[in-house]
Amino acid sequence: MNVERIGESAYEIRAEGAMRVPGRVYAHAGFFSQSGHEEALQQVANVATLPGILKASIAMPDIHWGYGFPIGGVAAMDESNGVVSPGGVGFDINCGVRLVRTGLGADDVRPRLEPLMHELMRRVPQGSGPHGALGLRDGELERLTEEGVAFLAKRGLATPDDIAHTEEGGVMPGADSSAVSRKAFDRGRTQVGSLGSGNHFIEVQVVDDVFDDRAASAFGVAAGQVVVMIHSGSRGFGHQICTDFLGRMAGAAARAGIELPDRQLACAPLDSPEAREYLAAMACACNFAFANRQMMLHEVRGAFERVFRASWERLEVELVYDVCHNIAKREVHVVGGAERAVRVHRKGATRAFGPGSPDVPEGYRDVGQPVIIPGDMGRESWLLAGTETAMRETWGSTCHGAGRLLSRRAARKVRSGAEVRRELEDAGIVVKAASVGALAEEAPFAYKDVADVVGVVEAVGLSRKVARLRPLGVLKG
């Protein structure tokens, strides 16, 4: 493999052999001495062999190897002759994150932080089991997956502003519940409004520093303000859909005469029945995740009302924005001077549309789309804005988070969950977790530094720093 530095923090994998386009990796120099980086680069090169891929197989600075596609990978396929690959989306379809502003400052919240975190823990089911906050009768889950957040709005659980401030307006087009297996519905039925496990969390944070006053003002954030971040996905519903279609697509690529360097790149031509059904089911999972995060916002509002004894409207617990990290979207981009419909796979990558984009909510359009980057629970998270450069270079995409440094088991050997909790509490962070043992797996030392990742995307021009956020309280799944 030939890897060449082409600019500040940008590298190219030359297109050779079966690669149809080059690979382009945004990374700081330290990436090349991290273990696993060669497998990740090989995966970037493998993705470049897929039919219909345009321009380059792109990797963000939080890249690490995954199944078929690397995590932190972006690949856009021509709608007329390209493929869609479930591995380019991931098992956790629409794993994503939302940022919620409040009218409260750190001084208002710190004295009530413990009861607030306790209230959140009480209201939001965590962990991997089948528990959800929303009861649904037969047929209702099917409708929720087709309508997304609008389904919750009809029940008074979402406002028009919540919908306007969610990517895709809280509903992915093309969702068709008949494309989804009964198994997926069986799993999802009791999970709407649940946090999940692993790196999913709800954090109460404080805006520590503002880097772009104009964008911060447009997004409604200011230094010293308390915000809430919710990170979760489509739970067992999405996992089952991915499993179902990886199975179905195993044969589809061979039947279409596509040679795959890796079985996990199983894909189907976009105009095939398998692809159409996958996209219809994927959209259902996407909507499930939007609704899931909206239900948790509803619970967050309830928690604030209970602890601060005022309505959430008066407390201004409002959605700044909600973004997907794992998705394959039909978008129109400029290719060779003309507009073209493409299917953009973002797996562990975030949409970052720039100023002027019609898909960015009106109030934000002048400054660009809010981009929310969760870090690990001890350090910091980031709010960024999308840019014109991202539109030109990466199909309007940027990184999604920090990426792991240590495996889960290795992390448990470094510290126990109880020790990790103690260290966070010593730093003034209140920690609530469904499994104390699993806290070690999510500890700061197990993750790369998100500041490095954000530093690269800013240096390369894919996103602009708007605000840095620090955790006050963490609820882990």
Place this chain on the structure above:
Amino acid sequence: MSVGYELVDHTADIGMRLWAPTAEEVFEQAALALFSLVCDPLQIADLESVEVEIEAEAMDLLLAAWLNELLYIFEARRLVLFQFDIRELGDRSLRARVVGEPLGRHVLCGGVKAATLHELSLERRGDRWEAFVLLDV
């Protein structure tokens, strides 16, 4: 030990290495390894048994499909499974009986999203069967 499993580090995920004299026992070890990551049984409540019948295009894919079916049963039927008995195992299909208890006051260890096809392998080596499955957690 002639029959067993070992969990292996894999950055964001967990791999399981399995070995046993027969392929059936490899499938059973895989199920035990999977549930060691999901939930420990309390063994105090009524037991329920479930008949499992699945198919796949090849035996290694069958192994991954078996584990994904068990995850489905856990989440959809809310059963903490802890006994696995492969009744019939072919190249492309299997029949099994699994036993578990209803999810109640169990402590969940953490989630497993799915068994993946990454570096999936199942083969006979000498006098035993060996396998590797990577789990997305």
